[in-house]
Amino acid sequence: MPYSKFTLSRAVEDFDLTVREESNLFAAIEPVVPTPLLREIxxxxxxxxxxxxxxKARFSF
Structure with a gap:
């Protein structure tokens, strides 16, 4: 399914997923400084x- 046609409800149905809504899921993870190479890219x-x-262009760089 192309991203432009993606919906959460369709993914939940197609893949029999369970949605868990949690606040601050990543609160305990420290930020990472990107490398100079990543910044340049x-x-x-x-x-x-x-x-x-x-x-295709958005996801191919």
Missing amino acids: LVENVPWAVAVGSE
């Missing part, structure tokens, strides 16, 4: 992916 590629606008 994002700076170079995110504007292109956003400009192209396709699902």
